[in-house]
Every structure is written in structure tokens, then in C-alpha cells.
Amino acid sequence: MTRTKTLRGAVVVVAATALAACSSSSGGTSTSGGSPTSGGSLVMARADEATSLLPSVPTDNASIWIIEELYDTLTTPAQDGKGVTPSLATSWKQSADKLSWTFHMRTDAKFTNGQPVTSADVVFSIKQNQKADAPFSFIDSVVTKMDTPDAHTVVFHTKEPWAPLPADMALYANSIVPKNYAGMSASAFASSPIGSGPFKFKNWTKGSSLTIVKNAKYWKKGTPRLDSVEFTVVPDSNTRSTQLASGQIGINEYPANSSIKSLQNQPNISVNTFPSSEVDYLGMNTRRKPLSDLNVRKAISQAIDKDAILKAVLYGYGKVANAYLSPTTWAHDSSLKANTYDVAAAKATLAKSSVPHGFSTTITIPSGDQNSSSEAQLVQSDLAKIGINVTIKTLDPAALVTAKHAGNFDMAFGLYTTDIVDPDEIARFAGTYDGGVQTLYSGFKSAQMDKLAATASRASDQSTRKAAYDQMQQIMANNVPYVTLFYVPGVYSYSKKVHGFQPGATGNYFLEKVWMSK
């Protein structure tokens, strides 16, 4: 999934702090609110607008997180991101030859048009996501054939033994839609979508708001509690904060980090962070000299004071990263020995390299991104201490993406998140050359990484998988194709009337659990 940094609101960060500072203080972030009640309309203000509600089309979080409320998937990511829980499927099992998975589905699930959810709908839905121009077709490319022995059983045949399949089935792009889009064309269906999820689509005024209402016939009895949820588009983070203060909205997605402290002081507002799989990194182009030299990359990673950047730029909201797999996955290796901040060691490492006396290089950042700009300046001054002279270049965000794909950069910041709760997707995307974008544009290639990724996805036993992932994390730490900087949480501020709001590690809102007090 893509996550747009709040580029547009960047200019008003200063104003946000000034405004928020005007507010009165007291209170905290307690979320107790008595026993859950039904009813209420929630308004959530978000920076970006959804682009499409057709599960196989979008890649932006604004769309994804609404799709997850409208449709069901066979499995659902667990809140902590460490596995999947039953949803439309009640149980699943890999065959003895490991080349197929059988999913048994619940029989009481219905689409909002009254049609029961059957295995034929599953086959149709997965096929949509396997189409050539679907962004997440690569997730389902391992599925060679699907069988439907009965109306509520699906068998997925896979190219090779594939442990991540249950997690793949929790991906939003694999949401279950009615077969043949219930007789509609894809575009007609996109404008009046039908799912079997906790909420159903009501209306969408492009550019302004999208409303979903309670699906009273949802199979999970007693949920959802809210009558409706309206997602409004408010690009400016400062305006979102003031709307929350004035009671106009219930939840503000992504308050500016700089404003969090003063938000916490407001009596009727809670601010919470939720573990997310986001990892921020400083990418290096290992195809270019002298970044092709391992000692140079190692020296850079030892010279960067991540703690200082975390405090100054992210206001402490995050954790300094080492292993490239985030702590939200079970495969994360917390005992990994990574290159820690040590200027003397960095100088010593650089002395052993091809450029013992330093060199000149560049960091390219997207224009309008205040955080990247501050981070780049701090890295610039850190690297100057070991004799590396960094020039900061600015490029339009879309142009920067193209430059990265073309290998036209020295160093550049980036971030990655996982879309499925199994470590497979992100271990490949951020660790292998062919698993995504040439190891996060670095050009780093390792046959051993490819082999380990394959071992991990073929093995069904957890300890074998974990051993392979541990090794992958160590190889990345040894070769430093990019410097992992921070594990970044999701941040939300919301009215104290909103209870039970706890997004999962892959970002799912789980709005069926949310309720509002009067």
C-alpha cells in the first residue's frame, strides 16, 4: 500500500503548533467509557480521498481502509499483526503434498443485496486480482487453479508449497465481491459497491465525503455498533485538528507530530499511537561509486545519529530501527546486531574504504516534504563529521519515484509497509532484487537472500521459517544496502466520546468494534 506523506499540509505545520498551543490544558488519554452502546454517527477526517472502492484496483490507504469495512476477506489480520483470524473462512488446511490449501467457509454470510456468499464468489474475486493490470496480482500469482467442491469450500492449488496463503487471503485486494459483480459492469459496481462486510456503502461526494452505514444483517451478531461513518477529506492537518477541537469530527487521522503534545493537553481529545508495519529508511544506490563499497555504506550507517533525528523530526513518535523486518511481524529479530551510532567507529570504517578521506554525494528529497527536508539536513551534518560532503537535492515527488526506478540518485529516503501479515511479502520486497524494486532501489543482489525467501515460504513449520528470516535480517544488516531508520507507528487523535478504536498493524480500522458515548 502506498502512504502519502502529508506533503500538502507541510507548510502549515508552524501554524498548527501555534494554534494548538492556544488551547487549554488538563486531562489525559484515558479511554474508559463504560459499557458499549449502539448508535451514533462517526465522522473521520483524513488527508486523502479514496480513489476506488473496487478491491482489485487501488493501492492507496484511503481506499484500502474503507474497502476493508465494506467487504469481507476469507481471513482477517489479527489486531497485533502476528497472524490471521477466521472471517468468511472458518477453517483452512494445507494438503499433505503441500501443493494446495482448502478453505471452509461460513454459511450464514450474505452480501448486502441478500445473495449468500459462496465459493463461486471467491473464485471470481480472486480472478479479478490476478488480472495483468491489477497492482497486487503478484500476491495471487502463486495460485494456479481454484476448485469449488461445494458452495462453501474453495481449494487453491499453488505452484509450489506456499505457507503465506492464509495471510494472502486477508489482503484487501482479495476481498470477496459477488460473482460477475452481481450483474453490473466493473465501473457500475465501483460506484455502488456490494460487499458482505460490517458496513454498506451509502454515498460518495467526490472531493468531499464518503458515507458508509451499518449493515444490520452482518453475520457477526451485535456488530457494528455505529449507525454510520462518514469519511471527510481535509488535506490540511491543522484544519483537521481544529475540527476535532470544535467537535465537528470524531477522529483525526495523522495529526502532525509537532501538534501532538498540545493535542494531548486538550480535555476532550485522546491521542494514541498504534503499532504499524512502517519502516523508514535511507536508501543508497549501490550501483554507484563509492556507495558500491560496503565499508562506505557501513560507515554511513554508523555515522547517523538516529536517536537525534527521531526526537527532532518525529518528536519521538517511533523507535530506532535495526532489523529490516518490523517488530509487528513475528519474524522480527530483536536480538540482531546492527551497526549502531558511533562516530569514531564510522571514521575507522571509512578509513578502510576506497575513499578513506571522504567524498561528495547527494540526498534527493521530494519537494514540499518538511520531514524529509529536516531529516536530510541532520544526516548532512552527521556525515560531514566523517568527511562525507552531502548536497541536498529536491525533486517533485512523482519525478523522484521515476528517478528511483531509473537508478538516478545517490541517496534518498523511503518507507515501506506490509500489506499482508505474513512476513513473506515484505521480506522479499525489501530484501530481494526481484521481489519488488531491486531491493528498495539499491540494486543490491544476493542469491542467498532469494534462496532463504524461498525456503521460508515453502516451509510450513514456523521454526524453520523463523530461522530463515533471522538469517535474512542478518545478511541485510551485514550488507547495508540501505540504512533502516525508524519503526513508525500510526497516530490518531480522537474525541473522548469515541471508544474501541484500535487500528491493526496493517492499518485496518476495525470500525465494527467502535462505539460512541453520548
Added chain:
Amino acid sequence: MLRWFARRLLLAVPVVLGVVTISFILMHLAPGDPARSALGEKADPAAVAALRHQWGLDKTLPAQYVSYLNQLLHGDLGTSLYYHTSITTLMAQRLPVTLALIVMSAVLASLISIPLASRSASRPNGATSFVIRLFNAVIQGSPTFFVGSMLILFLGVRVAIFPAGGYPSGFGARAWALVLPALTIALSIVPLLVRGLRAAMIESLGSEYVAFARSKGLPESPIRHRYVLRNAGISGVSILGIQVGALASGALVIEQVFAIPGMGSMLMTGILNRDYAVVQACTLMFGLVVVVVYLVTDLVYARLDPRARLS
């Protein structure tokens, strides 16, 4: 008059064509790939190539330009690559909002500027005039997003007369929601208007026809309204007309701050995602708005000043 109008319309054609061509060339020459934007970083290169082909982005630039012009001539603005919707539909929702915002700002700017300028002109060196000039300087020195945020804070949260941004449903509620953003944009051109009007009024107050009117024994108030304001208004109208471009670009920023779903936010998303057709359509619309306003300005100018003949 009719011939003048026809000639002006004819002259507008190359202007609009120029806007269309330049925005097309600039957009397509800028690096960045809409297919990659739409599919995200993780999509297979094959999926990206398939989408580029589907959108016709693998054709040569001149071929794309010709098919774009052909489309425009048929009144089709194309399809948004990002929102997967026809731009005509998007435009029908967004354009009226931005137009309403621009018109409201122009009206508010006039309502604020005229009394301030005439007050200031009546005693150019008095205390009130000083305060007005100070107000002008402060407003001109404050960026619009800051003024907007402050207005939201005080009139949207503290006093809570207006909504703190957003665009509710219902005509009345919407008009009300547009007041603060329109005021913010209006304030950005008020200093220019006040200064221009004030100078013109001072000049007019010292002119012979005013002296004549006074010597005829006419009271001050009709002199001001009938002679001074009307003559000074001519310069006001031309300043306002020229500033419409500024109002439009002000709307672009302010729509973001106030979460108003107009063309500004659409253009911004379009640029960030290389949604070519959206950016071109928005540029075309802004271009048309400016051309039309210039035309109207000339008409009004001629109405106010008989010396400016329409021939």
C-alpha cells in the same frame, strides 16, 4: 459593439489553445509515471506496462497530443487516471464550487475595500487613514494559509459562528461554509484594491469637476458617490479584473486549508499523481475563467468610462 465582442472572442481562441498546448507539453515532459502512481511501488513492471498501454501512454507524444485535441473538440475532457472517473463529471462537481468561491471573494473584497479606501482618502493623513494603512501592511505581509488558519481558529472554534472547514450538504450551509475561505482570499487582494482605490479617490477629490460640484453647492455625500467613487471605481474594476488570476490561485491554496472540494484540491492531487488529463482540464478551466473575466472587465470598464469605446 457586436464586432468588438466577436473580435475579442476570436482573440481568445489562440490564448486558450496556447494554454492547452503549454500545459500538455509541460505535464508530459515532467518526469513521473501515472501508471506507476496508480499501481503503487510494489506492482510488477508488467502490470505497469499493461496499464500504460491501456491508457495510451505508450504512444508518441504528438500522437497523444492529437488525440487529446480531438477529444477536446468533441467536448470530452478525458478520464481521470487516478479517480477512474470521467473528468466532465468531476468538473461538474468541482467547478461551481471554485467559481462560487472566486465570485464571493471578489464581492467581499469590494465590500471591504470601498469603505476603507474612501474613509482613508477623505483624510489621507488622519489617524484612521494610518490605522487602515497599517492594517493593509499587516494583511499583505501575512501568507493566506496563515490568515485562513487564524480565521478558522477564531471564527470557527473560539466563537464558532462558522464551520472549521469542510463542505456540508444543503445550499444554505454550503454558502455559509464558503464565507470564511472567501474572506481569506478576499483579504489577500484587499491591500492592493484599497491602495489603488485610495490613490484614485485622492486624485479625483482634487480634480476640477469635484471643485466645480462643490462650488455648485452640492453636499459631500452625492459628490463622493456620483463623482469620486464612479471615477475611482474605474481603476478598482481594472485592478479587480487583473487580480482574478490571483483569486484563482488563492482558491487553490485556500481550498486545501478549508477542505473545500473545488478545483484546487483536484488540481493538487492531479499534479502529485501525474494525472495528466485532470491537470490539463483544470488549467484549461482556469485559463477560460481568466479570459472570460478579462472580457467582462472590459465591458464593465466601458460602461463606467464612456471614453473607452468598444470599437
